[in-house]
Amino acid sequence: GESVGLHLPTLSVQEGDNSIINCAYSNSASDYFIWYKQESGKGPQFIIDIRSNMDKRQGQRVTVLLNKTVKHLSLQIAATQPGDSAVYFCAENPYGNKLVFGAGTILRVKS
Amino acid sequence: EADIYQTPRYLVIGTGKKITLECSQTMGHDKMYWYQQDPGMELHLIHYSYGVNSTEKGDLSSESTVSRIRTEHFPLTLESARPSHTSQYLCASSTGGEQFFGPGTRLTVL
Numbered sequence: 271g272e273s274v275g276l277h278l279p280t281l282s283v284q285e286g287d288n289s290i291i292n293c294a295y296s297n298s299a300s301d302y303f304i305w306y307k308q309e310s311g312k313g314p315q316f317i318i319d320i321r322s323n324m325d326k327r328q329g330q331r332v333t334v335l336l337n338k339t340v341k342h343l344s345l346q347i348a349a350t351q352p353g354d355s356a357v358y359f360c361a362e363n364p365y366g367n368k369l370v371f372g373a374g375t376i377l378r379v380k381s
Numbered sequence: 382e383a384d385i386y387q388t389p390r391y392l393v394i395g396t397g398k399k400i401t402l403e404c405s406q407t408m409g410h411d412k413m414y415w416y417q418q419d420p421g422m423e424l425h426l427i428h429y430s431y432g433v434n435s436t437e438k439g440d441l442s443s444e445s446t447v448s449r450i451r452t453e454h455f456p457l458t459l460e461s462a463r464p465s466h467t468s469q470y471l472c473a474s475s476t477g478g479e480q481f482f483g484p485g486t487r488l489t490v491l
Contacts, residue, residue, distance in 0.1 A: 314424070
């Protein structure tokens, strides 16, 4: 069935460096994508989203890139901070109002 | 800050007990969802509702049941809990697109 997978299960970065978290999706019909951040003991928190008619969207310190040709999504975090340490999930919307989540990437920020 | 609440936050119970996990949202969202998540793993959709008196099973088979009698309330019930039900249960709501999540209920069945 459809799936969303992440290339790297764990990413360690130095504080102040930029982070890039990658995600591959499998359903060409998906027209909406979201990145969520989940801290320990909490529910996922929305970071940024992008629709399939765009290839880039920027937020505060975050940028999402969408490459529909290779069905790839990435989240870039600028000047990574210790508070960015969390699990990051990408999710796609291939049908209706349901989201399909990937396995998650653990981001560890070293001070 | 999303206004979606889950109770209890933590629950430890014995095998065979009936439990209900509560989820409420004050945003007037018509769509609500329940996910099951094991530590460090992806979220699996187990139930969803697109409005009052409308409920559907999700992608992951679950022995739980749900009800949607009021827009703001979407409780999940396990008639007879088993150790295999030990997991985190996350509730979410939406008007379409972005889903807002509650803090989750961590369930442990002994």
